[in-house]
Amino acid sequence: MTGFILSKLFRAFITLLLTVSLVFIFIRFSGDPAAAMAPPDAPQEVIDQYAEKLGLDKPLWVQYTNYLGQIFRGDFGYSVDSGRSSVSLFLDRLPATLYLGGLSLLIALTVGITLGTVAALNRGNVLDRSVMAFSVFAFAMPNFLFGLAVILIGALGFQTYLGGQGATLSWIGVLPPALTLGLASTGSYARFSRSSLLETINKPFVLAAEARGISRTRRLVFHAMPNAAIPLVTLIGLSLGGLIAGSVVTEQVFAWPGVGQLLVRSVATRDIATVQFIVLAIAATMVFANLLVDFLYLIIDPRIRAQ
Amino acid sequence: MKNTNTAILELSNIGIRLPSGADREWAVRGVSFSILPQQTLCLVGESGSGKSVIAQAIMGLLPAALPLKEGKIDLLGKITPEQRSPEFNLLRSVKMGMIFQDAVASLNPIKRVGYQLEEILLVHGVSRKERKPRVLKMLRDVLLPNPESSYNSYPHEMSGGQAQRIVIAGALLLNPALLIADEPTTALDVTTQAEILELITKLKSKFDTSVLFITHDFGVVSDIADQIAVMKDGEIVEQGSAQDILQKPQHEYTQKLLKAAILDASKEKLEDTEEILKADAISLTYKKGFLFNQREFKAVQQVSLSLKAGSTLAVVGESGSGKSSLAKCLLRLENINEGRIFYRGKDMTNQKGVLLKEFRSKVQVVLQDPFGALDPRFKIIDAIAEGPIIHGSSREKANLGALEMLSLVGLTPQSAERYPQEFSGGQRQRICIARALIMRPEILIADEAVSALDVSIQVKILDLFEGLQKRLGFAMIFITHDLRVAAAISDSVIVMKGGKVVESGPTPSVFKNPQAPYTKMLLASAPGSGVGEVK
Numbered sequence A: 001m002t003g004f005i006l007s008k009l010f011r012a013f014i015t016l017l018l019t020v021s022l023v024f025i026f027i028r029f030s031g032d033p034a035a036a037m038a039p040p041d042a043p044q045e046v047i048d049q050y051a052e053k054l055g056l057d058k059p060l061w062v063q064y065t066n067y068l069g070q071i072f073r074g075d076f077g078y079s080v081d082s083g084r085s086s087v088s089l090f091l092d093r094l095p096a097t098l099y100l101g102g103l104s105l106l107i108a109l110t111v112g113i114t115l116g117t118v119a120a121l122n123r124g125n126v127l128d129r130s131v132m133a134f135s136v137f138a139f140a141m142p143n144f145l146f147g148l149a150v151i152l153i154g155a156l157g158f159q160t161y162l163g164g165q166g167a168t169l170s171w172i173g174v175l176p177p178a179l180t181l182g183l184a185s186t187g188s189y190a191r192f193s194r195s196s197l198l199e200t201i202n203k204p205f206v207l208a209a210e211a212r213g214i215s216r217t218r219r220l221v222f223h224a225m226p227n228a229a230i231p232l233v234t235l236i237g238l239s240l241g242g243l244i245a246g247s248v249v250t251e252q253v254f255a256w257p258g259v260g261q262l263l264v265r266s267v268a269t270r271d272i273a274t275v276q277f278i279v280l281a282i283a284a285t286m287v288f289a290n291l292l293v294d295f296l297y298l299i300i301d302p303r304i305r306a307q
Numbered sequence B: 001m002k003n004t005n006t007a008i009l010e011l012s013n014i015g016i017r018l019p020s021g022a023d024r025e026w027a028v029r030g031v032s033f034s035i036l037p038q039q040t041l042c043l044v045g046e047s048g049s050g051k052s053v054i055a056q057a058i059m060g061l062l063p064a065a066l067p068l069k070e071g072k073i074d075l076l077g078k079i080t081p082e083q084r085s086p087e088f089n090l091l092r093s094v095k096m097g098m099i100f101q102d103a104v105a106s107l108n109p110i111k112r113v114g115y116q117l118e119e120i121l122l123v124h125g126v127s128r129k130e131r132k133p134r135v136l137k138m139l140r141d142v143l144l145p146n147p148e149s150s151y152n153s154y155p156h157e158m159s160g161g162q163a164q165r166i167v168i169a170g171a172l173l174l175n176p177a178l179l180i181a182d183e184p185t186t187a188l189d190v191t192t193q194a195e196i197l198e199l200i201t202k203l204k205s206k207f208d209t210s211v212l213f214i215t216h217d218f219g220v221v222s223d224i225a226d227q228i229a230v231m232k233d234g235e236i237v238e239q240g241s242a243q244d245i246l247q248k249p250q251h252e253y254t255q256k257l258l259k260a261a262i263l264d265a266s267k268e269k270l271e272d273t274e275e276i277l278k279a280d281a282i283s284l285t286y287k288k289g290f291l292f293n294q295r296e297f298k299a300v301q302q303v304s305l306s307l308k309a310g311s312t313l314a315v316v317g318e319s320g321s322g323k324s325s326l327a328k329c330l331l332r333l334e335n336i337n338e339g340r341i342f343y344r345g346k347d348m349t350n351q352k353g354v355l356l357k358e359f360r361s362k363v364q365v366v367l368q369d370p371f372g373a374l375d376p377r378f379k380i381i382d383a384i385a386e387g388p389i390i391h392g393s394s395r396e397k398a399n400l401g402a403l404e405m406l407s408l409v410g411l412t413p414q415s416a417e418r419y420p421q422e423f424s425g426g427q428r429q430r431i432c433i434a435r436a437l438i439m440r441p442e443i444l445i446a447d448e449a450v451s452a453l454d455v456s457i458q459v460k461i462l463d464l465f466e467g468l469q470k471r472l473g474f475a476m477i478f479i480t481h482d483l484r485v486a487a488a489i490s491d492s493v494i495v496m497k498g499g500k501v502v503e504s505g506p507t508p509s510v511f512k513n514p515q516a517p518y519t520k521m522l523l524a525s526a527p528g529s530g531v532g533e534v535k
Helices: A002-029 A033-037 A044-054 A060-074 A087-121 A127-138 A145-160 A171-200 A205-209 A216-241 A245-253 A259-268 A273-302 A300-307 B051-059 B087-089 B114-124 B128-140 B145-150 B160-172 B191-205 B220-224 B242-247 B252-260 B325-332 B353-362 B381-391 B395-408 B413-417 B425-437 B453-474 B483-489 B507-512 B517-525
Strands: B008-018 B028-036 B042-046 B068-075 B095-098 B178-182 B210-215 B229-233 B235-241 B275-288 B295-308 B310-316 B336-345 B363-366 B443-447 B475-481 B492-497 B500-506
Touching: A002 A060, A002 A273, A002 B517, A033 A044, A044 A300, A060 A087, A087 A127, A087 A171, A087 A245, A087 A259, A087 A273, A087 B425, A127 A171, A127 B220, A145 A245, A171 A216, A171 B145, A205 A216, A205 B095, A216 A273, A216 B114, A216 B229, A245 A259, A245 A273, A273 A300, B028 B042, B028 B051, B028 B114, B028 B229, B028 B235, B042 B220, B042 B413, B042 B453, B051 B068, B051 B095, B051 B178, B068 B252, B095 B160, B114 B128, B114 B381, B128 B145, B128 B160, B160 B178, B160 B191, B178 B191, B191 B210, B191 B220, B191 B517, B210 B220, B220 B252, B229 B242, B229 B252, B235 B242, B235 B252, B242 B275, B275 B325, B275 B475, B295 B310, B295 B325, B295 B336, B295 B475, B295 B492, B295 B500, B310 B325, B325 B443, B325 B475, B353 B363, B363 B425, B381 B395, B381 B413, B381 B425, B395 B413, B395 B425, B425 B453, B443 B483, B453 B475, B453 B483, B475 B483, B483 B507, B492 B507, B492 B517, B500 B507, B500 B517
Parallel strands: B042 B210, B042 B229, B095 B178, B178 B210, B310 B475, B310 B492, B363 B443, B443 B475
Antiparallel strands: B008 B028, B008 B068, B229 B235, B275 B295, B275 B336, B492 B500
16 A cells, blocks of 8 residues: 555656656747747847746756756746746735536535436436436536626626626625636536436445335435446546636636636736746645545545455 | 145236237246245246246236236235235235345345345345344355345445355345245356255255246256246146156157256277377466456466367356456467467467467357357448458458358358347357358367357357368367356367366266366266266
């Protein structure tokens, strides 16, 4: 088991190192950073001065090792825009994004799993088919479109503008974007939990439990559902991993002051240090979520513990 | 004290409908039998005979698609409630217990064994204080070596035999009048099977229980039955006392099943031919895992064998003995770590390129699962002709050859244009054999090639192998866990255990006069020692 944990940690480390290197490569390929930072009509000497100041005149591998060294020291550079460190800019925006993403995940989990369970238990009848129809609608609907529709309905039907309430704690501010963001995952959770539960219900051990005289409710709650929940952990892990990256579009539509909005703005202004750090943070979230899932499996599934 | 004359279970004229569109109208019809106290009734039949459906009906577990339309089931003199009703729940475990073919799969994988057994007591209102002692006592009764640690185990931590003991413990926990066993030993190795059969017989008298035992294997039947009912296509073709049916079977079908259960190693002796394949102390080690997580597994250790042209060598062993890994080595699908492989005196151990391709065309394989072995999108003729085409034959020539092979394995030319899904398991195995033989191999490796088939089909396929071998003259390596199959088909045999050869020699002498203790134990465990006398 220690071997398992060590090898998982090692893989996570390698993935992060690769991401860091890829970010370095992509940013260098996307054009001369010095030219991008300098004013548009700056003469070549000014650009060269910038390059020298930023260390861009050194050979590429020296730049790369310097870059790695900085990252290991926790120095992710400064925003050219505001002069603040990219980390502090990111941390300013993080609570808003987590608030929105967390709430939408909560909605997706409770609504999705409930719908999926109801559908599985009513397999083939009207209820099942309506849930499935809803879930197809939910994840086929692009969230930029659904978000706009929500804003439109709010404005025309209730004379309330839902597109820019800011990161307030008020329900009216957070619910529209959270619902929009949660809609697609609600659909996948419903579908996934339905098929997982149906598969488990038809497993031999559930029939065997019936043969042992265990009641229907007990079979469902104590035997089928815990087993059906195991594959859902992977899906929850993916949702957690996408918590920061997933909200970019929705934040834009609802003018939600989160990390996604910051990312879009930083890309537009070529604020390389900030873009770089947000991309790294997104990748790191995914890696850690995967790691978390791996360790969660150790806890909930004794078969994996044994390996 | 129960009245010894009233039946525990009585089925009168049971009829269960199949959904429309099935290959017959009734799953079972006109089935009547009764089981007396402390008796074991064996319900014998092949797949599709309807024997498991009867078990489900008695347990009240019939799916809605299979309604009980005719007849009645009396348990302890009372008519049983409606199928799948809550009332039936109260009856189960108290009056009847059931065990299944795959014991590990019939336990919840993420709950401890102790919890799952205590749950039975819990739902039947046994107090918390009483539960654990009763479960532990039951675990001792099914002769688990370490009840306390079994109590705390998860199902996957147990072997098939241990898990079956757990399931038996669960079925007998409330001391029911009837134990229903649906092929409970089919998935087990012979030695484990013998232990479980002995246990069931022992517990039957200890708990004063009757047993309904469902099986396809007359060997098992002869070991445990008091009464026998033989089923075919949903009807009972013959029933009576075990003695009568084992000694004087009346129905032709019963006779055929009985014959298949006999271990007969008296095959005619083959004249000496040249050696065609030789393995010299070969070993195969699998490496698993990544970086910090590496493990080694020695699948094959120092195995030597010699195959003579036109002869059949059986490789016998229980699961995990390394017999399939050995096949992969001989086919050069795995690269061996030690030893040498010779084909007609040429060293094939590290051969590559053209010579390996030529070797592969001379060594063909037939696998266990005829359902997985054929691509469902290939017509039969294309599946069979594929091999020659890959090795450079023209399509016309290959198709002609394929048609010839089809008739050789006993299928009509019309089958050529059909798809695998339209064939039964036995027919598909014939197609796989045709596909292997069209390459005109000198060696045919059959890996458990008849294990997934019903016994009567098994007999036919074994006959087919033998007939084709006489005509085409190929040598065979026949890998099997079934001693009867090995005895029926092979000229010589090697017995494997834990990746090593424990005994080898001509088939008659190994079977009649085994030397290694392990071979002796295997032969002693093989069910049906009583059947042989009927011969």
